[in-house]
Amino acid sequence: MYAFEITQPEIHTRPLADVERWELVAEAAGYRCQCTGGLCGSQHSRTDLRCPIRHDQYRKGPGRVRLIVAPDDLTLSDVDAVALPAGSLRAWCPECHQAARRRQREADAARRRFDTEPPATLF
Template sequence: MTGRTPPLGDQQGLWQAVLAAAAGRCQCRGTCGKSHDKDGGRCPAVHGGYGSRHGTGPVRLLAAPADPDGLLLPAHLAAALPKGALAAWCPACHDATRRAAAKARRAAAPPAGSDSLFDL
């Protein structure tokens, strides 16, 4: 697989357009929990390059919702988003941002009521 081979489901070239707009680099600016200060505030992961840890292999960027809350959308809704609502994510930043968004959503949710049949 070459550095710019699109995923199988990219018939309309959406992934390629998102990757081109990102210049082949992860667009995370710290929503993953890392500051990325050493790299000008943006993740240094480049599509086809190698990860920072030994043995991570080549980086394969994803086209996913740019908004962290959008990462929690069901797959069929995320797939229907326009190019402008998508960003290039490395797997590490994507997963960390999705976990942070899920945690924030759980913290903002109202507390669950009592499940008991009878209040004593």
Template sequence: MSRVPPLGDTEGLWQAVMAAAAGRCQCRGTCGKSHAKNGGRCDRVHDGHKQHHGGGRVHLLAAPADPAGLLLPPHRIAALPKQALAAWCERCHDATRKKHQTTVAADEPDALF
């Protein structure tokens, strides 16, 4: 498994998050899938093969572990400590973010001011 960090990982934060996650997505169902076949945790590993949607490689992201944190602006996410981050595959990250956006939008009043 290749663990080449993203270009912006000058502090080694991405590598620390991936090491803590053993290079595997840490989603436990917040994306809407139960991941039941894999003990309740997503089975995608960094640089592994995608099985659907044309194949390709899985690239894990270091992003907030708390789904509400996925809605923070990028500069706030960048300031989070590594203990507040988790490894996410793109599919789980996007699905969790979209699901949480919908929940938050439904709770907010529908007004301009």
């Protein structure tokens, strides 16, 4: 047991650009990935249906995980995504973001294929 305890404030690494908007989104998320059950393919069933990854958390393998900020609609182009306000963005860990983006783009492509009419043929 120590006679005194040193408590240091938690320091978070920040991105190089658009720090204010990143900070708004990350703080609102509690510096935790906002992926909820089913977005990335994982149900996150062990952690109340929300990804347990926190910003600057050390993980075996990839090392330190840094959250990124991206839109809810992952099918948007990069140009459209940059113009969105902070309220339309969410914090993602890189793994959930990549998996959710892939799933959402596949679903969007399937929807477009389904919506197009078949070509006119004779038989």
